[in-house]
Structure formats: C-alpha cells, structure tokens
Amino acid sequence: MAKLQKLLEGYIWVDEIANQVVVELKKTSDILEEVHNRFFESYGISNTKFNVLVILYKGPSEGMILSEIGELMLVTKGNITGLIDRLEKQGYVKRIRDEIDRRKVTALMTEEGNLFTKQVIDDYREWTKKILLHLETEEKSLLIQLLKKLQNGIVHSSL
Amino acid sequence: MAKLQKLLEGYIWVDEIANQVVVELKKTSDILEEVHNRFFESYGISNTKFNVLVILYKGPSEGMILSEIGELMLVTKGNITGLIDRLEKQGYVKRIRDEIDRRKVTALMTEEGNLFTKQVIDDYREWTKKILLHLETEEKSLLIQLLKKLQNGIVHSSL
DNA sequence: ATTAAATAGTTTATATGTATACTATATATA
DNA sequence: TATATATAGTATACATATAAACTATTTAAT
Numbered sequence: 502m503a504k505l506q507k508l509l510e511g512y513i514w515v516d517e518i519a520n521q522v523v524v525e526l527k528k529t530s531d532i533l534e535e536v537h538n539r540f541f542e543s544y545g546i547s548n549t550k551f552n553v554l555v556i557l558y559k560g561p562s563e564g565m566i567l568s569e570i571g572e573l574m575l576v577t578k579g580n581i582t583g584l585i586d587r588l589e590k591q592g593y594v595k596r597i598r599d600e601i602d603r604r605k606v607t608a609l610m611t612e613e614g615n616l617f618t619k620q621v622i623d624d625y626r627e628w629t630k631k632i633l634l635h636l637e638t639e640e641k642s643l644l645i646q647l648l649k650k651l652q653n654g655i656v657h658s659s660l
Numbered sequence: 661m662a663k664l665q666k667l668l669e670g671y672i673w674v675d676e677i678a679n680q681v682v683v684e685l686k687k688t689s690d691i692l693e694e695v696h697n698r699f700f701e702s703y704g705i706s707n708t709k710f711n712v713l714v715i716l717y718k719g720p721s722e723g724m725i726l727s728e729i730g731e732l733m734l735v736t737k738g739n740i741t742g743l744i745d746r747l748e749k750q751g752y753v754k755r756i757r758d759e760i761d762r763r764k765v766t767a768l769m770t771e772e773g774n775l776f777t778k779q780v781i782d783d784y785r786e787w788t789k790k791i792l793l794h795l796e797t798e799e800k801s802l803l804i805q806l807l808k809k810l811q812n813g814i815v816h817s818s819l
Numbered sequence: 820a821t822t823a824a825a826t827a828g829t830t831t832a833t834a835t836g837t838a839t840a841c842t843a844t845a846t847a848t849a
Numbered sequence: 850t851a852t853a854t855a856t857a858g859t860a861t862a863c864a865t866a867t868a869a870a871c872t873a874t875t876t877a878a879t
Binding site: 566567568578579581582599602603604605606 | 856857858859860861
C-alpha cells in the first residue's frame, strides 16, 4: 500500500539536518504506528483502547479505579474519562460508582469485553510474530540490546 | 522527570503477549516522541508544525501548494488546512490564492518564519547529536542497519 | 458547448491527546 | 466543629489527526 511504501522512503528534510540514527528511528516508529493502527482498526478499536482493555483484562476481577488506569497508561484524567466513555458505548466496559468513597469510579469489564479482549490479545501475539519473521534470532537480541542502551542514553541526556 | 522514567520501564501488559523486540521498539518510539515533543514545545511549535516549516524552508521561494505539502507529509487535506491556519496565526506562513488556477492556494513563508525555522533547524541538529552522544559509532551503524532490515520486513509482511 | 468527472481546499463530525477549571467528596488541621 | 486542602472524576478549550461531505473551479468527454 502507498502509505507504508512512502514511510519506508523517509522524510526529505531530515537528510541534511539530523543524525541518520534519528532518521531511521523516526521511520521505524512511523511504520510501527501505521501497522499497529491498521491491526487494531480491523477490530474496531485503537491502540490506546487496546491498552485500556488489556489493563482491565489482566487486572483484578473487581475492576479498577479510573485514575489507576490513567497512571499505568501515562495519560491524563480527562483522557481516561473519554476513553472509558467510548469503551462503555462499545459495550466492553461499564462504570460502577464506589459506595464507600463516592468520588471514585470503577471501570469493570463486561463479559463481551472479556471475550473480545482475549481474542485480540491472542491475535496480536501471532501478528507480532508474523511481522518479525524475517529477523534472525541473533539480530533480534542485538536489536533489543541496542534499543535498551539507546533508550537509557536518551532518557538520561534529557533529564 | 517522572514520565520519561516510566516510559523506560515499559508496559506491564506486553511482557506476556508480545515479542520483546516489539516491546522495545514501542518503548523507543514513545521515548523518542516524548523528547521530541519537549524539544519542539520549547519553541512553541509541534513536531508536525516543524515538518511543515522545514518543507517550506527547503522548498521553492515561490512557496508551495497545500496539497503538495500534504503529500510530502502523508497527512490529509483537512489536516493541512488546520496546520496552515495555525501557522498563519503564529505569523510564520501566509496564504496566497493562485490567480491562474483559482482552486489552488500557495503557502508562503514569512520573513519571520524563515528566521525562526533556520534557528530551530540548527538547534535540532545539535540536539540530535546530544541525545545520541552515548552511542559508539559502530553501534550507530549497526542500529541503522538493523532498523532498515526491520522496516523492510514489517512493510513487506504488511502489504 | 454542455455535461460529467476530477481536483483543491474548507468544513464538519469524531477520536485522541493535553491543560485547566469545575464539582463533589473525603481528609487534615486549626 | 469549621475550614482548608487534597483527591476523583467530569467538562471545556484547544491541538492534532482522519474521513466524509461540501464548494468552487478546472478538465475531459460526449
């Protein structure tokens, strides 16, 4: 498809202004984002909605307080409100007001949401294997190693 | 800062469901996005606005048609309209209606936009060097090589 | 030449994200 | 106890993104 092919070509402007590493990292990010979007769109959700669903799926059966979810996902309170609104509209999640501390709202997964999430997790696991099939095992471990060093360097040079 | 540190830790849910490579790639993307956001925010622009500015800066002095910019950036027409609106409001760009083909609108950089963009490009170049200072030269070229192979594999397995 | 189709840009609806103000409730302090 | 502060969630304003409908204009086709 055209968009992925173009993403592979890269950006005209970065050639002259940035380190080749940053160029390739940004291209990789963009490609990864694009294929993730396509994967999750085929299930009628977004990557972010998937994150919420998996957190609830892996979390306690009593559900989780909205602010707990927000902290795990590193997104703001207002954003969680909107995400839960839309997941509730899709029937995957419901809200329960805490009767002891009436400020708190628990997000609880519905039966439908549970089955749906289980399926998407399974398919996602298979999908990630598929898109990495062309890399050798040594290449994978080398890449992991390099990426971790890179992450640490970037974070510590930006604090 | 808290957010970057947390991004380094990774996502609780991916440990069990995805290949470690995808995990580290997503972490790297998130960290890179976060530090880019912070860099560009300090200039009062976004990464996307910077892309528009650089395209105009490097482009012909007569300016460029909105749809040309959109094609280079891989974003939709409506998005370009909004981006040019906001850059115009900031005084970095102005619109000129094409008198020959009256459907077309040219985005032209102002003198202020030109000086501003030149400065940000210079600073960005220095900044990318800074955040990659901890990587050895061989590590950088190895990373580039692996990322290119990865990109190709992902794109071709997704077509 | 008149009509149909393509093109360029804007507008609108929706999703996603932040920051900030606001409401309600709970906790700490004086 | 009364007041101040902190906390939880929602509402609002804005930036960013897409898709789809719409307007205006140009080009192609009959």
